[in-house]
Amino acid sequence: MALKGNLRDFTVTQLLNLISLAHKTGSLVVEGPDEAVLVYFREGKLAYAQNGQEDNSLATILFKSKKLSATQHQIIKQRAGNISDKELGLLLINASYLTQQDILSSLQTYFTGVINHLFTWADGLFSFENDVTPPPDKITVRVSLENLIMEGTRRLREWEHLQDEIPSLEMALKFIDRPGVNLRNVNLSVEEWKVVSYINPRNTMRQIARANKMNDMEIRKIVYGLLQAGLVEIIRPEGAPAITPVSRQPTQSGSQEEQVSLINRLIRRIRSL
Amino acid sequence: MQTVKMVVTGPFNAGKTEFIRSVSEINVVSTERKISTAAERVKETTTVAMDFGRITVDEDLVLYLFGTPGQKRFDFMWEILSEGMLGFVVMVDSTRPETFREARSILETFRAYAPTPYVVAANKQDLESAWEVDDMRIALRLDSRVKLIRCIAADKESVKTVLLELLYSILAEMEELQS
Numbered sequence: 001m002a003l004k005g006n007l008r009d010f011t012v013t014q015l016l017n018l019i020s021l022a023h024k025t026g027s028l029v030v031e032g033p034d035e036a037v038l039v040y041f042r043e044g045k046l047a048y049a050q051n052g053q054e055d056n057s058l059a060t061i062l063f064k065s066k067k068l069s070a071t072q073h074q075i076i077k078q079r080a081g082n083i084s085d086k087e088l089g090l091l092l093i094n095a096s097y098l099t100q101q102d103i104l105s106s107l108q109t110y111f112t113g114v115i116n117h118l119f120t121w122a123d124g125l126f127s128f129e130n131d132v133t134p135p136p137d138k139i140t141v142r143v144s145l146e147n148l149i150m151e152g153t154r155r156l157r158e159w160e161h162l163q164d165e166i167p168s169l170e171m172a173l174k175f176i177d178r179p180g181v182n183l184r185n186v187n188l189s190v191e192e193w194k195v196v197s198y199i200n201p202r203n204t205m206r207q208i209a210r211a212n213k214m215n216d217m218e219i220r221k222i223v224y225g226l227l228q229a230g231l232v233e234i235i236r237p238e239g240a241p242a243i244t245p246v247s248r249q250p251t252q253s254g255s256q257e258e259q260v261s262l263i264n265r266l267i268r269r270i271r272s273l
Numbered sequence: 274m275q276t277v278k279m280v281v282t283g284p285f286n287a288g289k290t291e292f293i294r295s296v297s298e299i300n301v302v303s304t305e306r307k308i309s310t311a312a313e314r315v316k317e318t319t320t321v322a323m324d325f326g327r328i329t330v331d332e333d334l335v336l337y338l339f340g341t342p343g344q345k346r347f348d349f350m351w352e353i354l355s356e357g358m359l360g361f362v363v364m365v366d367s368t369r370p371e372t373f374r375e376a377r378s379i380l381e382t383f384r385a386y387a388p389t390p391y392v393v394a395a396n397k398q399d400l401e402s403a404w405e406v407d408d409m410r411i412a413l414r415l416d417s418r419v420k421l422i423r424c425i426a427a428d429k430e431s432v433k434t435v436l437l438e439l440l441y442s443i444l445a446e447m448e449e450l451q452s
């Protein structure tokens with residue numbers, strides 16, 4: 001029987017711990033609200049991982065880890081056709097272009113990245129199927145889970161902290177009026193500048209993240225830095241449906257004058273207590 | 274009979290129940306339970322669902338005060354309680370800076386649920402170890418426009434001041450919308 005549940009009740013840390021301690025072999029599928037992750041384990045060790053529909057071919061992973069240039073990546077994609085990852089790996093090693101270690105370390109970095117990403121999920125349905133192994137044409141690794149769990153727990157704490165500080169990405173950002181502080185004199189990274197360029201009371205943080213192809217963690221980290229530096233503040237986005245306080249009241253819907261009168265009655269009453 | 278409500282929120286042990294108790298004309302309907310975890314055993318009981326107080330304004334208007342549970346594991350109640358509120362008070366224990374970050378987070382969460390006016394009450398200002406409100410403003414990252422009011426939840430006059438300040442803010446916002 002498959003091991004199934006929700007990350008709300010059984011966290012990624014607990015799940016990996018179980019797989020590691022029980023030396024499990026099989027596949028783990030986790031379905032979050034917007035994406036899914038597929039991970040294979042062999043005898044309690046990480047063997048292979050895939051992030052949703054993302055292109056995780058060896059050529060693309062090597063390109064992302066800067067082992068292949070953009071041109072080389074494009075040529076392989078165009079000319080190599082349906083060549084499997086194992087065949088491509090052998091070709092690159094035989095051509096003395098890359099070593100086996102280059103390939104394995106690139107894959108390991110990619111797979112652990114998928115697991116680290118998984119640690120930021122608080123919600124998602126998971127299902128572990130025993131004895132399911134990765135597709136035979138894929139290159140697998142053997143990574144112990146202990147260090148991943150330690151690193152993941154650290155990231156989880158960081159993620160929880162960021163979520164506490166910035167609970168909703170549906171809010172917008174606004175520069176704080178600080179005379180004497182010129183943004184041009186502040187040292188920002190490229191990623192921070194990308195976010196800064198979109199700061200506008202109309203843009204929610206989620207929209208800024210999408211425009212910059214950033215995930216929730218990345219945008220929260222940058223916004224947190226800008227908040228701490230006192231450069232921005234979080235505001236309700238312009239154009240969002242304005243909800244006036246009294247119109248939200250369940251029991252009355254009077255005119256503006258009536259509402260003002262109601263507040264004045266409350267004020268008089270509280271004063272007389 | 275018309276009813277309006279205000280919500281009193283804040284971290285665990287900030288003084289929300291005491292605040293409502295000071296002005297409610299009924300015995301506060303409190304859903305308190307004995308605390309089980311050692312980490313939170315700074316007091317005997319805690320609110321697990323909500324506190325509920327009432328102030329009758331006149332024969333056809335009643336103000337209800339709802340206190341939210343302070344422990345994070347009950348935060349699912351917050352959205353329910355925030356529905357339809359006139360405004361809210363964020364209670365902060367001035368003597369426990371370790372709760373300031375959580376207070377800030379609760380404030381942001383409530384602002385996201387409903388952009389109604391709010392005030393922050395710096396409670397336990399009568400205690401020696403209480404932080405100065407100016408220091409608290411910086412620690413809580415509160416804009417200078419946000420009202421941060423000194424408060425002693427057990428003192429009725431102090432609680433009245435906080436509620437009045439919130440009502441003035443609501444009135445000011447209404448007038449701003451009108452103009």
